[in-house]
Structure formats: structure tokens, C-alpha cells
Amino acid sequence: MGDAIAVRGLVVNRGGRRVLDGIDAAVPRGSVTGLLGPSGSGKTTLMRAVVGVQVIAAGTVTVLGQPAGAAQLRHRIGYLTQAPSVYADLTVRENAHYFAALHGRGRAEADRAVADVGLADAAHQLVGTLSGGQRSRASLACALVGEPELVVLDEPTVGQDPVLRADLWARFHELAAAGTTLLVSSHVMDEAARCDRLLLIREGRLVADDTPDAIRAAAGVDDLDEAFLRLIRAGESGPAGREAS
Amino acid sequence: MNPRILSATVGRILRQLRHDRRTVALLVVVPTVLLTLVYYMYNDQPTPPGQPSAFDQIALVMLGFFPFIIMFLVTSIAMLRERTTGTLERLLTTPLAKADLLFGYGIAFGLAGAVQAGVASAVAYWVFGLNTAGSSGLVIMIAVLNAVLAVALGLLCSAFARTEFQAVQFMPVVVAPQLLLCGLFVPRDQMAGWLQAISDVLPLSYAVEALQEVGAHTEPTATMWRDVVVVAGAAVLALLLAAATLRRRSS
Numbered sequence: 001m002g003d004a005i006a007v008r009g010l011v012v013n014r015g016g017r018r019v020l021d022g023i024d025a026a027v028p029r030g031s032v033t034g035l036l037g038p039s040g041s042g043k044t045t046l047m048r049a050v051v052g053v054q055v056i057a058a059g060t061v062t063v064l065g066q067p068a069g070a071a072q073l074r075h076r077i078g079y080l081t082q083a084p085s086v087y088a089d090l091t092v093r094e095n096a097h098y099f100a101a102l103h104g105r106g107r108a109e110a111d112r113a114v115a116d117v118g119l120a121d122a123a124h125q126l127v128g129t130l131s132g133g134q135r136s137r138a139s140l141a142c143a144l145v146g147e148p149e150l151v152v153l154d155e156p157t158v159g160q161d162p163v164l165r166a167d168l169w170a171r172f173h174e175l176a177a178a179g180t181t182l183l184v185s186s187h188v189m190d191e192a193a194r195c196d197r198l199l200l201i202r203e204g205r206l207v208a209d210d211t212p213d214a215i216r217a218a219a220g221v222d223d224l225d226e227a228f229l230r231l232i233r234a235g236e237s238g239p240a241g242r243e244a245s
Numbered sequence: 246m247n248p249r250i251l252s253a254t255v256g257r258i259l260r261q262l263r264h265d266r267r268t269v270a271l272l273v274v275v276p277t278v279l280l281t282l283v284y285y286m287y288n289d290q291p292t293p294p295g296q297p298s299a300f301d302q303i304a305l306v307m308l309g310f311f312p313f314i315i316m317f318l319v320t321s322i323a324m325l326r327e328r329t330t331g332t333l334e335r336l337l338t339t340p341l342a343k344a345d346l347l348f349g350y351g352i353a354f355g356l357a358g359a360v361q362a363g364v365a366s367a368v369a370y371w372v373f374g375l376n377t378a379g380s381s382g383l384v385i386m387i388a389v390l391n392a393v394l395a396v397a398l399g400l401l402c403s404a405f406a407r408t409e410f411q412a413v414q415f416m417p418v419v420v421a422p423q424l425l426l427c428g429l430f431v432p433r434d435q436m437a438g439w440l441q442a443i444s445d446v447l448p449l450s451y452a453v454e455a456l457q458e459v460g461a462h463t464e465p466t467a468t469m470w471r472d473v474v475v476v477a478g479a480a481v482l483a484l485l486l487a488a489a490t491l492r493r494r495s496s
């Protein structure tokens with residue numbers, strides 16, 4: 001069984017600037033892969049390329065064995081955009097029902113997806129009246145409701161309280177254990193340790209693609225934050241470093 | 246297109262509208278208020294013998310204007326919101342086809358336009374005694390067609406707006422010239438040649454002519470059917486152009 005996502009030589013320009021500069025990466029099936037990097041490093045752009053809404057300048061993105069953006073893939077992926085993309089003038093439940101219907105799922109599945117993100121009590125509330133964290137969970141419910149094989153989540157845990165955050169990560173691992181592939185972005189390093197694999201991206205280039213343990217071992221430190229710092233420094237001073245020129 | 250997805254989309258758009266009670270109230274009440282205004286404005290105007298009264302002429306055309314103006318505004322704002330809040334980007338990663346979304350809007354706001362036209366026509370005929378030689382059913386049909394045309398134009402124009410302020414500005418650009426040149430204020434055959442030429446390519450001119458045909462003839466005329474076909478064709482063309490502006494991939 002091949003990788004869920006295979007990216008080869010991906011180059012993306014946005015607003016006249018090179019935003020992704022030759023990314024090679026793979027995401028294995030049935031795992032939680034973290035896409036980590038500072039704000040503006042290109043995480044959202046890479047995710048957009050994976051779900052097939054980003055115009056790319058060069059390279060290939062293969063998703064579940066097909067070119068990213070292929071029509072047949074749309075039944076098989078769920079995408080959570082960074083800004084919550086749900087209808088503010090509908091209730092949580094109505095939003096979930098709609099996105100469920102798009103994926104051929106019924107109301108029972110939609111209600112379960114709402115309960116799974118801890119919004120059962122707010123199901124009849126208009127999304128526009130929810131708190132920021134609740135709103136992004138409503139959006140998450142709509143990404144998960146079709147039970148997609150690949151879930152691409154752009155900063156799903158921002159603004160959530162620590163308990164909920166732990167719940168959500170537990171849920172992600174449940175899904176992975178059941179065979180779902182998850183690509184989850186974050187700009188906070190303390191979430192990195194929760195992932196099976198990590199992609200670290202900085203200024204449009206991949207700095208690391210490995211398991212958290214292997215990254216710790218390679219950098220010779222236990223703290224992932226510190227490990228990333230060392231990898232970045234090593235990359236900059238090494239022969240491949242761009243900033244050195 | 247997929248019937249399940251299309252009907253879910255129509256339902257979703259109507260549900261959004263239903264949650265906005267004030268907009269629904271305005272959709273229904275405003276035409277009545279304006280018709281009342283027109284009624285009293287022209288109440289005391291003498292009518293030349295053998296001609297329809299000024300109220301009959303104006304109210305008839307206004308029944309076509311309301312859905313056109315209102316549905317254009319409602320659609321361009323709704324579609325702009327889909328673009329700016331990211332729901333459009335997300336929808337385009339789901340099995341929804343572009344046609345499901347465009348026809349979803351056409352059907353949902355076409356239905357809203359039908360309700361609006363129905364209420365406004367009922368008031369015009371029963372309260373203010375509007376007189377048309379042809380049937381009120383044809384008047385409503387043309388008004389609904391106007392609503393669908395306006396939805397199609399709204400979907401298209403929303404692609405050229407970045408903000409809701411800009412979207413609102415398309416209303417004077419797209420709607421006002423059509424109102425001015427449609428033949429209500431100055432009969433089309435009395436306009437300067439170049440104005441007539443512009444009027445000839447504006448779809449609302451045909452909608453107004455169709456309404457005037459219903460006003461003047463007991464049976465539907467060939468001119469009316471031709472006008473109806475032109476308006477429907479313009480709506481289809483605008484929908485196709487709107488589909489071309491919907492790109493799954495963006496930079």
C-alpha cells in the first residue's frame with residue numbers, strides 16, 4: 001500500500017513570491033502526520049495543494065494514488081480550512097447536515113460528528129453566536145462528517161482550551177487507528193510530540209520529515225522545540241543552506 | 246449535477262434565508278409599501294381615454310423590477326460571503342459540482358422571488374385594482390424569470406467584487422442602466438438610436454416588453470414568448486459565465 005500523500009518537487013508561487021520551494025514529502029496511511037512551522041512558512045499553501053485547490057508552478061502531488069484535485073478524490077478527503085468555513089447564519093446542526101449530505105451521509109452521522117467535537121449542547125445554536133473555539137470545532141465536525149479516508153486539518157486546535165485540545169488529539173489518534181490518514185498543521189511546537197510523524201517546514205522548504213523520536217535523536221536533544229532550532233541552524237550553516245550565500 | 250446535492254444546497258440556502266427574519270420581512274413588505282406609494286402618487290393623475298392608467302402601466306413594470314433588484318443584491322452578497330468566508334473553497338473540495346451550487350442559488354432565490362412576486366401581485370391586483378388584459382399568472386411567471394436572471398447576474402458579478410461594499414456598488418452599475426433604458430421612463434422607440442441599441446442588449450428591456458404585452462393583450466403574444474426566451478437565454482448565459490469564474494484551483 002502506497003503513501004496517502006506523495007509530494008515531489010512541489011513549487012508554488014503566490015502573489016509573485018515563491019512560497020513553496022521544491023518540497024518532497026510523504027505521508028503514510030493510517031497515521032497522524034504533523035505539519036509544523038512558523039506562521040507564513042507555507043503550511044496552508046501545502047495543504048491547499050494536497051486538497052487540490054492551489055495552482056502549482058512545478059512538481060506533483062499524489063493523493064491516495066491519484067493526482068491531487070482529481071474529481072474522484074472529493075469523496076475521499078475532508079478539509080478543514082484555517083479560518084472556520086461554516087455558515088454563520090445556520091445552526092451547528094444545520095451546517096453538519098449540509099456537509100453530511102454533500103458526502104451522501106445522513107442526519108444521524110451529522111449529529112454524531114457534532115457530538116464528537118463536543119458541541120452536542122450547542123447543536124441548535126447559530127454558528128455566528130459561538131465562541132471562536134466552538135466555531136472552529138463546528139468547522140471540524142463538517143470536515144469529519146463524511147468519514148473521509150484522508151483528513152487535512154489546518155490548525156484545528158488553535159483557541160481550544162487544554163482539555164478539549166487533548167480530547168481532539170485523542171480523537172485524531174482514534175481515527176488513525178481505524179485507518180484514516182490525518183495531516184494536521186500547527187504552529188505551536190508542543191503539539192508536535194502528539195504526532196506519529198512530523199514535517200517541519202520553514203520559509204517554503206522542508207527542514208525535517210521523520211518521527212518525533214528520530215528528530216530528537218538526530219538533534220541530540222529531548223525537547224522538540226530545541227531539536228527544530230538545531231536542525232534549522234544546521235541547515236543554514238551546512239552546504240545546502242541558502243541564507244549562507 | 247447530483248439531485249441529492251442540489252436539493253441539499255437549495256435547502257441550505259433557503260434555511261440561511263429563513264434564519265434572517267428581517268430580510269424575509271423586507272422581501273415581502275417593501276414591494277407592497279412602494280406599490281402603495283405609486284398608487285397614491287398617480288391616484289389623481291388624469292388618464293387619457295382609451296389608454297391604461299399611469300398606475301396600471303407603472304405598477305405592472307414594477308412587479309418585474311422588485312425581484313430583479315432585490316434578488317440581484319441578495320445573491321451577490323450571499324455568493325461574495327461564500328467566497329470571503331472560505332465556504333466556497335471548502336465546497337469545491339467536496340463532491341459538489343459547480344452546477345449544483347449555481348443552480349442551487351438559482352432555484353432557492355428563484356423560489357424566494359416567486360413568493361415576493363406572488364405577494365406583490367396579489368396586493369397590486371386585489372388591493373389597488375391593477376388592470377391587465379392578460380393573466381396575472383403570466384405576470385408572475387415573468388417576474389420569477391426576472392428573479393432567476395438577477396440571481397445569475399449576481400452570481401457572475403460577485404466574482405468581480407472583493408468586499409460587500411464593492412458588491413453593493415454593482416447594483417447601480419448593472420441594475421440602474423437597465424431600469425432607465427427598459428422603456429418605462431421613455432418608450433424605447435422614442436429613444437436616440439444609440440440608446441436604443443444599448444437598450445436592445447439589456448435583458449430587462451425584454452422582460453419589461455413582455456410585461457407590457459401581457460398588460461395590453463388578453464392572450465399571450467408571439468412577442469411576449471420571444472421576450473421570455475431572450476430573458477431565459479440571458480439568464481443561462483450569465484450562469485455559464487458565472488461557472489467560468491468559479492475555479493476550483495486558485496493562486
Ligand SMILES: Nc1ncnc2c1ncn2[C@@H]1O[C@H](COP(=O)(O)OP(=O)(O)O)[C@@H](O)[C@H]1O
Pocket residue numbers: 014015016019037038039040041042043044045046496
Ligand atoms: N492569497 C495569497 N496571495 C499572496 N500571497 C499569499 C496568499 N496567501 C498566503 N500568501 C503568502 O504565502 C506565504 C505562505 O503562507 P501560508 O501558506 O498561509 O503560511 P502558513 O499557513 O504557514 O502561515 C506567506 O508569505 C503568505 O504571505
Ligand SMILES: [Mg+2]
Pocket residue numbers: 040043044045082154
Ligand atoms: Mg496557515
